[in-house]
Each structure stands twice: as structure tokens, then as C-alpha cells.
Amino acid sequence: MSFLNPQSWPRAILHFDGDAFFTSVEQAVHPTLKGRPVVTGKERGIIACASYEAKALGISRGLALHEARRQCPQLVVLPSDYETYSLYSKRMFHIARRYTPMVEEYSIDEGFADLTGLRRVFHASYEEIARRIQSEIQAELDITVSIGLSLSKSLAKLASKYRKPKGFTAIQGGAAIGEFLRQIPLEKVWGFGPNTVGLLTKHGLATAADFIGRPEAWAERLLGKVGRELWGELRGESLYPVSTEEKPPSCTISKCKTFTAVSSDPEFIWAKLVRNVESALIKARRHHLMAGGAAVMLRRADYRQSGLETRLSRATSASHEILPVVRLLFQELMETGAAYRSTMVILCRLVPETSLQYELFEDPVRAHRLETLNLAVDAINSRYGKHTLSLATGLFLGHHGKTDRDDQPIRKTRLLPGETARQRLKTPRLFLPV
């Protein structure tokens, strides 16, 4: 094993991480909140982010609000304001992009930048460039970030978390890496979750240094591809590139909601599921996406989960088209008498909206498209019959309580216009209960 020459920066990867991002933005926008214990998450009753002042009083993320208020009566509780957080996020990434276009927006409050090769351009060391980015963010946005600078994304991310808030940690080459990783317990490593940590602990490992001290082949044998890659990343080999690609609109949209109390009432549970479907569809339409498949998951009182998934005969974002399908899945899944605590719907196989269905049913009709739309309606009606849509809706309304998978009216119904025999709704498949 040969660590890299201490003076060389084969790669200079920066990770910047907003300190208590949501509450910091709130304090920047409302300076009177500075120095006070602030939390966000009012709308959900659970703390989404706690300012450092709140953390100092023992308030942490995930805590129930009533509990937090009891502990700390002077707590300032705010609803999440994602619009503003996104705006600050954009500004933060914009500042990083003054130095390089190689910036990855990893999440709303953290990102990577590949600074490799910029020393000459800015007549500055990588540390100086990183510090400039850090101080410009603070000066212009009035929020702080913690910085990690190292040879790979995994190391940079560990470094930025090492000192917070407003931290600056650079780990370059050789002995520095080994020394640093000796202080890092396995569970801090990006990519080691509870299961992996458990496995590694069984093999006698405790720190990230222990991990990279094992042979590469050992890491790969035990943990597969991810294990080999992390092994290299932690030794300073940059294997995960900083990706500037805009995240393609996600392939799934899911909505889940936990009931305030568990329920075994099918009508109640169905109503909750319908709400999930509607909000998932609203999101889909906002992103101009249509779902080509749908899945339903129910979580039982004992937290076991089961679900069913199906493809749609064609993509849609119309609730009157999706709900009958979801109803089928729900009926198949719901066990009479069993108690449930949450429902989830997943819209999958999302594709860009082709606009016809959406325009037709959801939008105010625009005059210049009227003719096109009418033609389309005529075409659908003449091809599939005027009951095409009412069949689906009636199905949803009229078969309450039916749970037979071979339910004839359901199986035979042409759920969506445009379906062929091959595309017909497949028999739902069971997800294994967890």
C-alpha cells in the first residue's frame, strides 16, 4: 500500500455543507432570530432542523415538537419554507460556480466541487480557493458552511463533517489520511449503514482506518462493488466523479402518510390512500410527468410492509385513470381486520407528459387547441366507445369491498384507452413483507 505523495493533489475535491441550513436561512432572512433557539418543521409536528442555539439546549432533529417545547419553552418554532431554502441553495451553488463549473448539487444544503487544476487559474492554493468560497457564502448569504477538502468525495465529505459549524478541514495525502481515518468510526463513512457496520464490526473493525488497512480484495469479497469503491475512495483514490449533470426528474414519485392512530377500517384507509394519490399526481403534473406504473404499499400496525405494483397500459397523470388501478391494488392488498398505520403510493415509470390527457382533463381549455382536443376526444370515443372513461370511474366507485383477484368486471374492464392485449394490466405481484 502506497499512499500518495503528501505534496501532490491528484484530485482536489471540495465538499461544502450548510450548517443547520434551514434554520440558518431563517435567521438570515429574519435577523431578529439570530442567537435564539429556532427549529423548523411546525407543519409536521416533528423537528426538521434545529439551529445551533437549539441544539445546545438538547433539541435535535426528529424530536416531537410538543416534547421540544416542554424541554425548551422559549423555542421559536417555524414552518418549513422550502421556496426560500431553495433560493438560498441556488445562491450557494452559484457562488461555488464562480470558481468552477464542476459543481455537483448533491442535496439542497450540500455540494461537491472539483477544484483540480485551479491553482494556476486563481494563483492560489486549493485551501485558499476553498476558504474563499466559504467566506463568500458567509458574506453574501449570511449563512455558514463547513468545508472539507481532500482527494476524493468520500474523504471530503468526512472532512466537512469533522468540524462544524463553520469548519474547515483539509486532508491531503499520505499520513494525514491514515491519521484522520483512525478517528472516524465506521458508521460515519458515507455508504456504511447499520448493516454494513454490523458486518464489519463482526470482523473486528472499528474505524475507517481499520477498513482501508485490509486488502482491497477482502473489501470487495465482503461488501461487493461498493466495498471496493469505498476502499479506494478512503485511500484517496477519486473513484466517484463530481457530477455536474442536472438530476433528471426522478423516476418515481411517492407519497406516504402515517395515520395518527392505526386503523383497520378499509374506507378510512382507502380515503387516506386517495389523498396520497392525489398529491402524488399533483406533483407529477407540476413536473410535467405521467406515470406508467403505480404501486401501493400498506404498513401494518407492527410495521411490516406489503405492497403491490402494476404497470399501466399507458402513461397518465389523471386521477380518474389511476384511481381505479390503485383501487384494484388496494383491494388485493388490504386484509380485512388487520390494522394499518400508513399508506403509500408510488408513481413509477414516469415519462414526460405528452400533454394530451393533461390538457384534455385538467387544464382550462385553450382556444387555439380546442380543435385538436375535440378531434382527440372524437378519436378516443370512436375507437373505444363512449364508456371508456365512465367504466373506469364506475369501477372505482362501484366495487367497494370486492377483494377477489379474478373479479370479472375489473379484470375485463379496459381501464385505459389505448391498451392492447399485451399491455393489459398485469396481475399484481406481491412485494415480500419485510
Added chain:
DNA sequence: TCTGGGGTCCTAGGACCC
């Protein structure tokens, strides 16, 4: 964490074809 909500990636194994 006694369990919130929204995602991504990887892999084993089955289906299907030649």
C-alpha cells in the same frame, strides 16, 4: 431513534430466447 417522508443504486434470480 422504538419507526417521518422521499429518494437512489446494486444485485440475484427468474423469464425468455437462441
Added chain:
DNA sequence: TCTGGGGTCCTAGGACCC
């Protein structure tokens, strides 16, 4: 009809992330 090998596609589910 059975057997075998090999390739590809798809899916379910695990694990992990913020």
C-alpha cells in the same frame, strides 16, 4: 421431448442516503 449453455431483460428487495 429432454438437456445444456449462454445472453439479455426485468423485477424484487436490500441497503443506503438526505
